[in-house]
Amino acid sequence: MPRPGFVLDVDRSTPPILFWRGENYSLEKLPADRSRVIYAPEPEAAIEDIDSAIRHALLNPIEMDPLPTLLFPGMKLTIAFDDISLPLPKMTRPDIRQRVIESVLDLAAEAGVDDVHIIAALALHRRMTEDELRHMLGDRVYDAFAPRGMLYQHDAEDPDNMALLGETPQGEEVEINKRAAESDLLVYVNINLVAMDGGWKSTATGLSSYRSLRHHHNTHTMENSRSFMDQHKSELHKSNWRMGEIMKKHGPKIFQIETTVNNDTFPSAFNFLGKREWEWNARDRAKFVASSAALSRTPARMRRNIFQSIEAPHQMTSIQAGEVEAVHKVTTANVYRQQLVEVQGQTDILTMGIPFICPYNVNSIMNPILVMCTGLGYFFNLYRNKPLVREGGVIIMTHPTTNEFHPVHHPSYIDFFEQVLTETTVPSELEARFEKKFAEDEWYKHLYRTGNAYHGVHPFYMWYWGSHALQHCGKVIIVGGDAPTIRRLGFTPASTFNDALEIASDVVGRSPTITHFHTPPIMIADVK
Amino acid sequence: MKALRVDRSTGRFMLARLVSGIDTGTAAKIGPLTLANCEPPTLVNNEWQRVHPLLTGICGSDLATVEGHASTYFEHWVSFPFVPGHEIVGTLDSGERVVIEPVLGHAARGAELPFPDAAPGDGDDYAHLAMPPLEPGIQIGFCNSTGGGWATELIAHASQIHTIASDMPDERAVLVEPVAGGIHAALLAISHAAKTEAPIFAVLGAGTMGLCAIAALRKYSPHATIIVGARYPAQTQLAKMFGATSVVKPDELMRAVRHATGCHVVGDYLSSGAHVTIDAVGNSDSIALSLRMTRPRGRIVLMGMPSEVTVDLTGLWHRETQVMGAYTYGTETFPNGARKRTFLLAIELANEIHAEQMLSATYPLSEYQQALRHASEAGARGAIKVAFDMRQEKLR
Numbered sequence: 001m002p003r004p005g006f007v008l009d010v011d012r013s014t015p016p017i018l019f020w021r022g023e024n025y026s027l028e029k030l031p032a033d034r035s036r037v038i039y040a041p042e043p044e045a046a047i048e049d050i051d052s053a054i055r056h057a058l059l060n061p062i063e064m065d066p067l068p069t070l071l072f073p074g075m076k077l078t079i080a081f082d083d084i085s086l087p088l089p090k091m092t093r094p095d096i097r098q099r100v101i102e103s104v105l106d107l108a109a110e111a112g113v114d115d116v117h118i119i120a121a122l123a124l125h126r127r128m129t130e131d132e133l134r135h136m137l138g139d140r141v142y143d144a145f146a147p148r149g150m151l152y153q154h155d156a157e158d159p160d161n162m163a164l165l166g167e168t169p170q171g172e173e174v175e176i177n178k179r180a181a182e183s184d185l186l187v188y189v190n191i192n193l194v195a196m197d198g199g200w201k202s203t204a205t206g207l208s209s210y211r212s213l214r215h216h217h218n219t220h221t222m223e224n225s226r227s228f229m230d231q232h233k234s235e236l237h238k239s240n241w242r243m244g245e246i247m248k249k250h251g252p253k254i255f256q257i258e259t260t261v262n263n264d265t266f267p268s269a270f271n272f273l274g275k276r277e278w279e280w281n282a283r284d285r286a287k288f289v290a291s292s293a294a295l296s297r298t299p300a301r302m303r304r305n306i307f308q309s310i311e312a313p314h315q316m317t318s319i320q321a322g323e324v325e326a327v328h329k330v331t332t333a334n335v336y337r338q339q340l341v342e343v344q345g346q347t348d349i350l351t352m353g354i355p356f357i358c359p360y361n362v363n364s365i366m367n368p369i370l371v372m373c374t375g376l377g378y379f380f381n382l383y384r385n386k387p388l389v390r391e392g393g394v395i396i397m398t399h400p401t402t403n404e405f406h407p408v409h410h411p412s413y414i415d416f417f418e419q420v421l422t423e424t425t426v427p428s429e430l431e432a433r434f435e436k437k438f439a440e441d442e443w444y445k446h447l448y449r450t451g452n453a454y455h456g457v458h459p460f461y462m463w464y465w466g467s468h469a470l471q472h473c474g475k476v477i478i479v480g481g482d483a484p485t486i487r488r489l490g491f492t493p494a495s496t497f498n499d500a501l502e503i504a505s506d507v508v509g510r511s512p513t514i515t516h517f518h519t520p521p522i523m524i525a526d527v528k
Numbered sequence: 529m530k531a532l533r534v535d536r537s538t539g540r541f542m543l544a545r546l547v548s549g550i551d552t553g554t555a556a557k558i559g560p561l562t563l564a565n566c567e568p569p570t571l572v573n574n575e576w577q578r579v580h581p582l583l584t585g586i587c588g589s590d591l592a593t594v595e596g597h598a599s600t601y602f603e604h605w606v607s608f609p610f611v612p613g614h615e616i617v618g619t620l621d622s623g624e625r626v627v628i629e630p631v632l633g634h635a636a637r638g639a640e641l642p643f644p645d646a647a648p649g650d651g652d653d654y655a656h657l658a659m660p661p662l663e664p665g666i667q668i669g670f671c672n673s674t675g676g677g678w679a680t681e682l683i684a685h686a687s688q689i690h691t692i693a694s695d696m697p698d699e700r701a702v703l704v705e706p707v708a709g710g711i712h713a714a715l716l717a718i719s720h721a722a723k724t725e726a727p728i729f730a731v732l733g734a735g736t737m738g739l740c741a742i743a744a745l746r747k748y749s750p751h752a753t754i755i756v757g758a759r760y761p762a763q764t765q766l767a768k769m770f771g772a773t774s775v776v777k778p779d780e781l782m783r784a785v786r787h788a789t790g791c792h793v794v795g796d797y798l799s800s801g802a803h804v805t806i807d808a809v810g811n812s813d814s815i816a817l818s819l820r821m822t823r824p825r826g827r828i829v830l831m832g833m834p835s836e837v838t839v840d841l842t843g844l845w846h847r848e849t850q851v852m853g854a855y856t857y858g859t860e861t862f863p864n865g866a867r868k869r870t871f872l873l874a875i876e877l878a879n880e881i882h883a884e885q886m887l888s889a890t891y892p893l894s895e896y897q898q899a900l901r902h903a904s905e906a907g908a909r910g911a912i913k914v915a916f917d918m919r920q921e922k923l924r
Contacts, residue, residue, distance in 0.1 A: 443790065
């Protein structure tokens with residue numbers, strides 16, 4: 001029986017706590033009697049017979065007819081699937097998407113369906129490489145569909161292949177992939193890594209365009225979502241659900257397949273990273289000492305390769321299929337079951353180690369914008385009810401935060417860093433002054449459509465993710481990073497963790513309460 | 529008179545060149561420059577007047593000379609020994625305050641003007657620069673006969689003398705000459721993009737000359753997008769104040785230009801780019817960068833003195849890029865046909881932008897080694913322009 005999440009009150013006997021620092025980590029001693037550490041629940045047991053569970057879900061959907069009854073010869077079937085941004089780290093083969101899509105294809109073949117397109121629901125993310133697609137879908141699916149042009153990646157900048165379905169009463173345009181829109185059935189294959197994934201966000205975001213996305217990927221939505229992980233308090237969720245109403249009226253019939261995974265994040269060589277420090281044995285301590293010392297002497301590129309090659313052992317814990325909203329209700333409950341940790345009250349200082357990966361740097365570089373987004377956009381928002389840190393409190397992150405970008409994946413990020421953040425770091429201001437030009441830049445569009453680049457507007461969205469945290473916190477400090485780079489982000493650099501606490505005392509006084517959010521693994525703090 | 533003098537000494541030039549990479553102050557000490565008591569220059573005729581410098585700036589070309597980096601090109605266009613210094617505000621014997629337009633033009637040498645009312649820098653034949661009655665010299669500050677501004681005295685021809693108003697401070701007036709250079713370069717840029725409603729100009733380098741060009745671009749092309757590559761915070765601050773649309777680090781400039789134009793990147797080059805790039809640095813790297821970010825059939829205005837450079841010109845050939853030097857000033861012709869002396873425009877602009885903001889430090893002649901060191905490290909030390917101050921010199 002896996003143990004639930006746990007909040008440790010730090011006392012004098014508490015050992016130093018693990019802090020991620022990008023592609024390395026350190027142990028930091030937290031002040032006794034006023035610090036606490038939040039640990040994620042242990043991994044839930046995975047489903048033993050995954051293929052049977054998939055088939056069962058397809059044949060016994062929620063509030064919808066079984067999939068075989070929806071399939072008929074001559075129909076237009078489109079299967080869309082979540083892209084490389086999840087799960088994190090990538091899972092060992094076979095990926096859940098491969099298993100689910102193979103099952104759907106088997107049923108389609110049995111029903112005599114031969115017009116099948118498989119589309120990666122990229123939204124404005126980067127196109128994946130062949131290797132990445134093969135990892136995700138398996139060689140059988142790839143070889144059968146890709147060479148015939150029936151497996152491809154959504155292109156939100158192809159005006160001929162987008163369809164406007166309508167507008168919500170709030171004037172939000174709903175535009176999705178034309179092939180998906182005109183299909184007799186759209187099967188969506190999701191992996192729900194966090195509570196905001198899935199539901200109408202799968203199709204209304206994953207298959208949409210800038211024209212649609214701008215209605216909810218903006219500072220107003222982000223600043224008014226408390227948080228993204230709580231559907232009832234998320235403007236992002238509400239906007240996607242309003243769009244879902246339009247999809248229901250004017251869009252294709254959708255068969256939603258949602259899956260959840262456990263938080264078994266690290267392979268055995270790194271499993272100490274998921275353990276609670278006081279439970280480390282001699283071997284864990286030796287692994288930590290040896291690996292952190294070796295990593296600090298390893299060139300950055302090699303370090304990155306080591307971490308990006310990690311394949312997580314996390315595995316499927318649930319699968320549900322059928323009507324979008326009914327399915328998502330079950331999925332969300334399953335995500336909460338794995339990730340929720342009850343926490344009593346807020347803290348003056350929230351600390352978080354930023355790891356090597358986030359949804360947007362798989363096989364890539366965690367650039368400074370993504371550091372901000374991971375800390376303030378994702379980790380800060382992993383709460384229900386109220387943020388872990390009190391209003392006006394301080395966030396301390398640990399990360400090297402170098403001025404380094406992947407030129408192929410993140411070209412517009414470089415310009416955002418060099419030309420936008422030098423002018424302003426205020427989300428609403430940079431949104432008003434710069435977003436449109438980046439979104440409409442022909443070169444960025446070209447790189448997004450033909451290369452492996454995130455869309456020109458994407459760095460803005462990353463910055464917006466953090467806008468609620470920016471509004472909420474009194475100061476953001478990054479420990480161990482490149483000082484000029486951190487200053488350009490608008491944050492305060494500190495050389496050591498103790499320096500950071502000293503700097504924070506200007507805002508929160510000399511004896512602040514401190515909470516360390518010990519993630520990864522991913523969890524959601526249910527703050528009472 | 530008291531003067532800093534450059535003597536023709538190959539050995540000292542070589543030594544200065546060797547040492548300058550380590551320390552300009554030492555280069556000044558062991559190089560061709562000496563502080564001396566010399567005879568004042570002789571007035572050539574009654575069209576010449578004595579000028580007693582109050583402040584004289586230290587320019588990049590002066591530093592190149594002192595550090596032994598000047599091109600051999602100038603061997604036949606200068607005469608030794610000479611007193612450097614051509615950014616001059618001073619007084620005449622009458623007490624009248626003047627700024628000096630240093631180019632030794634046709635009038636100063638008694639030659640026929642290339643056109644009526646031509647300024648010293650005008651014309652398409654430079655023969656007069658090496659002709660009597662003066663020793664060869666392109667400007668005051670490079671001519672044995674006239675002396676230069678790093679002294680307590682020099683001579684200037686009537687065609688070079690501009691009276692300034694009493695309310696113009698010396699600290700502003702000493703910058704009129706570089707402002708004139710900036711205006712000239714800016715107008716060369718603007719004329720190339722005259723038919724474009726909202727041209728895009730890139731300025732590489734934001735030392736004194738780059739800043740002056742930015743101010744002039746903004747004044748004479750109010751709707752232009754001006755993107756500046758500046759290395760240091762003080763430069764960034766002034767570039768914005770003088771009208772730059774955006775200021776980025778030099779290695780970020782090409783991306784900023786691309787973003788402003790919305791063009792593509794093909795290999796190392798932008799597919800389009802700035803209408804005109806003003807290169808206020810003038811070395812191999814800056815010229816190569818200018819070629820990469822200037823649009824096909826665009827223009828590069830070389831404002832910084834380049835000396836010997838190594839550049840792949842294939843892109844220039846393919847893109848039919850114009851590369852144009854911008855040496856000093858003269859008579860400017862505006863798109864509407866109006867003509868005006870650059871120096872008069874410069875006095876106007878220097879007042880408008882309060883050019884004294886660029887003057888960061890002054891030194892007496894006796895502290896020339898510190899002054900030159902400061903000037904050569906200006907950017908890194910948060911400075912823009914360093915000048916000699918002769919207002920307290922006994923020999924004035």
